[in-house]
Amino acid sequence: MSIRFDQAAGTLSPAGPTLTRRMSDLEGLFRDQNSWRTAVADGDPIVYSVVSSPVPEIDRELPQSITTIHPGTTGGEFWMTKGHQHPNHQGEIYLGMSGNGGLLMFDGKDTRWVDMAPGTIGYIPPGWAHRSVNVGSEPYSFLAVYPGGAGHDYSWVLENGLGQRVWRQDDGLAFVDYFAEV
Ligand code: PAN
Numbered sequence: 001m002s003i004r005f006d007q008a009a010g011t012l013s014p015a016g017p018t019l020t021r022r023m024s025d026l027e028g029l030f031r032d033q034n035s036w037r038t039a040v041a042d043g044d045p046i047v048y049s050v051v052s053s054p055v056p057e058i059d060r061e062l063p064q065s066i067t068t069i070h071p072g073t074t075g076g077e078f079w080m081t082k083g084h085q086h087p088n089h090q091g092e093i094y095l096g097m098s099g100n101g102g103l104l105m106f107d108g109k110d111t112r113w114v115d116m117a118p119g120t121i122g123y124i125p126p127g128w129a130h131r132s133v134n135v136g137s138e139p140y141s142f143l144a145v146y147p148g149g150a151g152h153d154y155s156w157v158l159e160n161g162l163g164q165r166v167w168r169q170d171d172g173l174a175f176v177d178y179f180a181e182v
């Protein structure tokens with residue numbers, strides 16, 4: 001089968017489910033909870049969307065999705081995905097499509113960061129929790145391909161964090177320990 005992606009419209013055809021994550025969906029994830037609350041009250045902006053292909057999320061299938069993270073910061077922290085662990089530890093690949101972002105990975109002990117630009121393939125090994133971050137001023141889009149039976153655990157990141165956080169600093173970025181006081 002072939003699937004067509006319309007970059008301007010952000011649609012796949014044929015399409016599977018599309019997910020829209022607003023600021024209110026990212027409860028407990030930004031370090032500065034007051035800024036997060038203000039952003040929720042102040043229009044609850046869309047932070048990212050995920051359009052999926054029709055390939056089902058079941059064992060032995062190989063689903064894909066395209067995530068687009070809008071540019072922005074909350075309390076200085078770059079806008080990002082919720083982040084998750086795959087309960088059935090399996091690898092995943094990302095392909096940068098547009099904008100500038102990064103792939104943050106954490107195995108419970110070590111942290112890794114991969115700069116993602118159009119054409120970059122980021123590889124997530126089995127057992128590494130992962131989050132994507134838009135560090136640019138344009139929307140950041142990437143394609144994800146992952147085993148359909150991997151599952152998605154969002155509570156793991158709430159409990160264990162992701163090792164580091166990514167902050168805007170001058171024109172660039174800075175990393176701080178996930179649970180550090182700011
Ligand atoms: C991606 C992510 C997508 C959204 O397709 O699911 O970027 O991030 P969250 O799932 O953390 O909200 C992926 O890694 N799938 O496995």
Ligand code: ZN
Pocket residue numbers: 084086092130146
């Ligand atoms: Zn994943």
